[in-house]
Amino acid sequence: MNVAAPSTVPRRRTGFGKYRTIVLSIALFLVFDLGVLILNFYTSSEISTDAVGINLAGRQRMLSQRLVKALHEFGAAPAGSTEATNALMELRNTTTLFDTTLSAFERGGETTGGDGRAVLLQPVSDARGRAAVEAALKLWQPLKTALDPALRGSDAAALHEAVRLASSSNLALLRLMNDLTTALEQVAAGKADRLRLIQTIGIGLALANFFLILFHFIRQLRDSDTRAETARRETVEILDTVTDGLFLLDRELTIGAQPSKSLHGLFGRSTLANQPFLPMLREIVSEKVYREAADFLDVLFREHVNLKLVASLNPLHEVEVLIPGPNGEPQRKYLGIEFTRVTDAHSALVHLLVTVRDITVRIELARQLELSRRQAEEQMSLLLGILHVEPPRLREFIDRADKALHDINATLRRHGSKHLSKRDEYRGVLNEIFPTIHALKGEAGLLGLEFFEKLAHDFEERIVELRGLKRVGGDELIGLAVQLDRLIGSVEAVRAMVERLGSLQQGFAQEATAAAGAPAGAAAETPAMAPTSTAAPLPELTVDTFRFLVERLAQTEHKRVQLLASGLDTLAVSGAEQITALREVLVQLLRNAVAHGIETPEERHLAGKTDVGTIRLQARADASAGIELICHDDGRGLDPGRIRAAALQSGRWSEDELDAMGTAGLRALLFEPGFTTAAEATLAAGRGVGMDVIKHRVEALGGTLSVASEPGRYCAWRITLPGLPGLGELSFETT
Amino acid sequence: MLNETQLKVFVDHATHYFSAFAQEPAIVRVPYLISHDESLVYDYTGVIGVSGAFRGCVYFTAPARMMQYLLMTQGETEHSQEHCLDVVGEIANTLAGNARRELGSDFMISVPIRIAGKPEQLTLARSARSYAIPIQWRVYSAALVVSLEDG
CATH class of the missing domain: 1.20.120.1730 (Four Helix Bundle (Hemerythrin (Met), subunit A))
Structure with a gap:
């Protein structure tokens, strides 16, 4: 051209x-x-x-x-x-x-x-x-x-x-x-x-x-x-007024003596005339674009090359640049830089006429559209992951997750602000944040929010991995911050989705009400997913909730499990804090029961049991007297030999120490942070997390945790919260 | 979304500066997240702009006493604001140079700018949280802030 x-x-x-x-x-x-x-x-x-x-x-x-x-x-x-x-x-x-x-x-x-x-x-x-x-x-x-x-x-x-x-x-x-x-x-x-x-x-x-x-x-x-x-005056007026940047580029790739005034703003430079073009370009574009542009300009000055054929290769056609702003701060812009050959009367190529346009608005709009499209896709995938959860419970989860994650960030921030001596390390930080993320993982699992459960599980995995290091420094925690950011991002995405769905539903309801002639506002009082509902509903402890979790975990573990429950409805008399704690505890007990207690169908068959394992939940609550909760499974029970072997393998205890412990001591190891009997980590169990969390949670509420077990037959955990005596149907040992 | 390896590039090169030029290495404390409306700046700040696959900024910010002590260990007798800015600019320059080399040619890293006091033009990424990585050198606390969102 x-x-x-x-x-x-x-x-x-x-x-x-x-x-x-x-x-x-x-x-x-x-x-x-x-x-x-x-x-x-x-x-x-x-x-x-x-x-x-x-x-x-x-x-x-x-x-x-x-x-x-x-x-x-x-x-x-x-x-x-x-x-x-x-x-x-x-x-x-x-x-x-x-x-x-x-x-x-x-x-x-x-x-x-x-x-x-x-x-x-x-x-x-x-x-x-x-x-x-x-x-x-x-x-x-x-x-x-x-x-x-x-x-x-x-x-x-x-x-x-x-x-x-x-x-x-x-x-x-x-x-x-x-x-x-x-x-x-x-x-x-x-x-x-x-x-x-x-x-x-x-x-x-x-x-x-x-x-x-x-x-x-x-x-x-x-x-x-x-x-x-x-x-000259006309040229100057044009060059001073035109919003596009214009300049001539000679064969030495030097900018001409009369660039247009706007070019200085576009390139963020006060001096351009007679300056070399490529070094200036190198400072504002990526190295890749710079190299491509240098090659492209070389081609443009080869007169035998057809400009129309190579024009589409122009790497500066739409290019992102980083230029110094009025105060020197870097500013991002998108420029459209086009080249036209200028020939003399004998058709000899003498210059390239370069036109520079600020196309930031157009590109940003396109980018926003692309982002919206991507978000819509992500939200659709997200929607499929949350649709099965009842809106009030989802909102409750979002609130709890949001608080939990910000609590974790607050913990990180608190430790990050403290002066650190050379001998200090951050293992304590890991122990401090672990219960929170573990509980959150359980909550996500309970609701079947698999994507979130996976993120929380990865976070948990990282903590366990870090705990295995000889020294945990701040730089080892960088990955945790990145994972925390992803978790928070996921919660925000779910919240945005829920709110959007709520608005949509509210809009439909209002339309329907208006069409039916109902008074304005009446429809807004009972939306199924209204984000305007201020009081979060009490957490629920229904058998359906836990059955869903158990079935999902059993599927993951390739086991067959049935959950039988009684008396869970009596827990409704308890306060929200107790119910929340009980739910966290029950989630962990059920996870352990599925992962460690119930055997695979083949194992059960060999042991003379039915293929389907059974977990029983029995609850009794009294508003004045307190709560008793028992979780029983007919699996392999607590095997002291297996616990001992796992403890020995962990390297944290010597054989002599383990020999001196006895059965009660070995069972107590289950409450040691990071201790597990599982061979490998799964979403259900295996990273040695959980029992210590349960114990601390129960003790924090003033309750007790006890266990009864017979190897190969059963394992039962009993939780009592203040004021309520045990049922006495089984023989429990105090842990 | 920025991954751990990319984030570590910035952290490693910020701390490397101290190992190489300050006689004593810096310690990375617990990193955490800050939102776009939070402010984490000390007396002197060196900022690099990032564009391309990610967009936003990365800055190193440090208190005046830390910069003065650093100058002292480097044998400088002048501890004026300009000298302190030189140091913070040098750290930002180290970040920029290494980030250009290690993050790949799809990134654009701006020439560092140096700021004394509270920078008005420093805005954190709105659509994402920023990483605050406290860096301790001797008894002083500085911070590396990585504020990048998807480009």
Whole structure:
């Protein structure tokens, strides 16, 4: 998905594009300057040549006078004298030089310059100069002819004639050479004037061109600046206003110089421009996402890879990030980060345009929906687990469980707040919380709340496991806290479910009442599962309650058991506390009876018993006198040998100690915390828990616990609560 | 739901700091649960944010005297607030680094923040209870609080 190219594709410019005009102007400027320079050189060169001519024309004036003077000196000097010889030589030199130079002025040619070097003269072209040269030639030819004999020094008459001619033409020649000089000077002056004019025009044109460039392009630049500024301002306004985060990413994965303002808030950073993208990303996403994103970006910059094909692999499409909030605290957000390829006019990939959106609300909503769906599923499963329990009893259980678990947490908290010495440990904490969780497990089992019973059983298992450690430190209890959290969570879930069902039922009842024309509110008085019922009903001790438990446990243990009960209804006269305690005790006694007392059908068959074991519960209560409760089973009874073997195996007692105990002492071991005769732990029994709890519970109520047993035949437990004498039907031993 | 092993990662690394840098190991006392409206903070707190499979925060909080004593055992002569914050931040950093490594790449662990006094922006997970793990070092009590709910 490339960013769309502009609708009119810009033509590829071969020249200087928008700078063509300014380049032409500058070129013109240079041409002007070059033209002026060339003309300047040319004219200067001519003027320089003219200067030589002027100098030589001036020399002609001087030579004409020197020639006459030399001629007079030669005539006046005695023949053969040095003076005559010198004058003759001067005469020859001046005559030759004058003649050569005049000839060069006329036809062009070489002559000797002022410095004695040969100089090439162009023929004089100026009309006045030309006239002067021609007139001078006319005077010079006769004089030159007259001078020839004189120069040879052979004839005095010829000399005399030459002196005469020289004297007569002297002034004319001087004037003509003067005219020539003046004419040449004027030509040179004219060229100098022309040169100045050319220079003035050239500089003028160059200046005009300069100002044209200046004003034209300043205006263009201003316009261009204005357009650029407008575009920049618009871009800034867009980038400052847009709620999405926008930025460009180059091949080095560096964020561009102009990220949108909102990007800082989205990434929780004040500086983003020109920063490397990946290190920033690494700080806010998980390591896994970071690695995937790095690979994905690498792929995006491979131009041959089709973006449409890989777009679905974008790991940042919906990504959870943890960014620092205004006070530095971590804030969770969900961002949607999308990448678009940006290409230049030649379709080359230059950048990735990155769009960042805050999609937290949408994702959170989806998450809530998913959570609700999951909760609904869990609640449905929960519902199936609690439907069989009568609502009042369920509510009672929830309240009791809630209190019990928070009591356990309070115990943990109390010990956790105490300073601990290096020698201290937490075995006592385990003993303290054990009865509570054990009772809760029994309650759950009684109601058939298997999921809860299982959790409580696991908790119990953990406690027993920890008790086996040499030292119980705080870190060993971490698992208990986790399990406690799960138990509390389960209770809360059941409570929420019960309340929801209650509301639903109440709503239906109100609708039904309204439809029947009953007064408003009448229906709300007797809802079957109304959570508004404030007084928890008294705990029940009915045979059905216990039968359910016994059957379930028997099934688990692969045994066949029947429960017979009598007098349980008399217990209704007791107080709630007593009934609660009795129920806990009965649950444990029944568990023990099923787990340890009643044999498997095969065992019973071998022992000559019926396949079905029998547990009898017999209760008698009097409001003023007290309670007696007996739990009897026709199982294997208490076997001192088995107790001894289990005690020896536990390693807590030596053989000598056990030998010294006797039957009563061995039976007393049943009330030791953690002691069990079961080979393995099950939901019913086996972790050596229970009897000590029963004993403490009964004693806490001021009662007594006693046992009667005959190995292989029966075991019976009797509980009395204050004021009530024993039934005396059986022979009991005080434990 | 956070399991025991994951919870122990945080506890182990908090106590490891003391074993490694404080001459004397720390003792973990009995852990317990606190609800979201309870406050368990001392004078200095180092917090890391967690996101991903779980969301919430984990923080180590300690009294000023403990931090000052810790600085002393490390040979520091300055016991100012900034130095105490450095220590608590370092512990939080240790937690963050190790949690990143051991909890897996599905977790996001934020850069630790350090707080002096009662932090206003520290909120515990609402839909779950938080674990309070009291940590004792010498005569001082600090706490590690793990407040995470399912992500």
